[in-house]
Amino acid sequence: MSADRCSPAELLAVMGSRQLRDDTSVFAGVGVPLLAAVLAQRRHAPRLTMVIEGGIIGPQIAPGRLPISTNEMRAAHRATMLPGITDTFLFAQRGFLDVGFIGGAQIDRHGNLNTSAIGGDYWRPKVRLPGSGGANDIISLCKEVVVLTVHEKRRFVERVDFVTSPGWLDGGDSRRKAGLLFGRVSRVVTTLGVFGFDPDGKRLCLEALHPGVTRDRVAEQTGFEVLMPEPVETTEPPGDDELAMLREIDPNGRFLA
């Protein structure tokens, strides 16, 4: 099955799931991140522990009954523990969470994300967005964070208007200096490819292109210069088994369409 035979959300869910290893823990939000985690759990990581910010550990999501929020019964289905929300995040602060998945309305070259406000000043913005929720905590406290996002020029901006969730801040050791000792944004998985950050500058750096995607298309859809070393790999397209499993989890295409 080739990449153009699945939806952008399916592509992101499959590529996201491949970032997860067995015997680890993942902090997942609802929508594509949750689908990626459920797919990984069913396919190659049966001993993955899912943690959801509404205060849910170890749920087994019922196919076709996907939650739309991180604190509802669909998200808590067959969970192993329901701690309070503050305590759930404190598991991450203590170091129990290996991977976190987040997204954002804007992302910049250092992986900083904005889900708060665009334009104007903070107290009277041009566009007010819903806010951090747990995104800031996830990127500050998980061992590793994978950003999952549609790749569009209006999202990939030179500098985010507001740093809701700190990636590598200004690059170099600025994240460490701010007191963020433990976490790191390791990957940005988009609808065009998989990206990392260069070791010193912490600038967005292409690692692999999805099948059929060119470097020019990445450059066109990014509002700043992306590092593109030669050669780069091509990702394995979503397999029939991966797509079939995903569609079994979300049979009505609620999040995958």
Place this chain on the structure above:
Amino acid sequence: MAGAAEYDFRAARRRLEAKPKSSGEKLVSIEAAAARVRDGDIVAAGGCLFSRTPLALVREMLRQRRRRLTLVRNLMCTEGELMMVAGAAARVVTAWMSIGLPWGVSKIMREHVESGRVPLEEWSHLALGLRFRAAAMGVPFLPALTMLGSDLMAVGGTKTLECPYTGEPLALIPALFPDVALLHVHRADRFGNCQIDGYPHMDADIARAAATVLVTTEEIIPEEEIRRHPDRTVIPGFVVDALVHAPFGAYPHECYGLYEADFDHFGEYAAAIDARGTAAVAEYLERYVYGPPSWEGYLALFGSDRLARQARFARELTG
């Protein structure tokens, strides 16, 4: 920016010492409970997004036309929109506000915040939880490793400190002592000893943090039930100031194990806003808040079949 009164642990302590902490009768009418809220209060609501929202109390507070309130809630949903359009909320303190993923960014929130009418003070989800936890502990702040380096630090005026033991920078998350807590629980005895099923959210911390605690409960159970399972009590009676029996007290939001959120109702509400903007919420307030004089009358607008269906969905998910 967090106001100095919000983290004044000395004043908060004196206030608590001065108030009665009775193990006696707490049951009152919804009108009497909501009347404990004063104009200008900082009101913290329990639950999270559309889960266990104290909607019966919010509704009665709006019916009593409270003004200039600061609404604090970790994730805010339709209750925040209703309070904005009713003119009750002068300021909101939250980590996230909208109805839910399928309905996009809240148009009501955008209109009120972008016009500068209602400032939205944003904290990370954990930071807001720690503000309640610090207050519940009676201290002015808690150190944390979150929010550092982000622009959220300046929004709330969060300070940092070099750790006196390790030398590393720490975020000092200021306490938030609300004037009033509004909570909805599964069951309580008439003395206010409360049990919650499922995810506990931040309710127990909020109850300890606030000066006045108002609770609605799905069910009133005998004192003997509480005494048989004291390990199930998450809010003790002497913390509670007023208790109201309000079945389906969070509807159309959910209550774990008892009823699922009414997503069809959210869809109709959101579609009306898409079509008519703020006017749709004003009409909603007339129909659901100012119209029916009682909570029973409010529930009758949904009908018993609808409530029974949502109860069945909840049993399927948690049974």
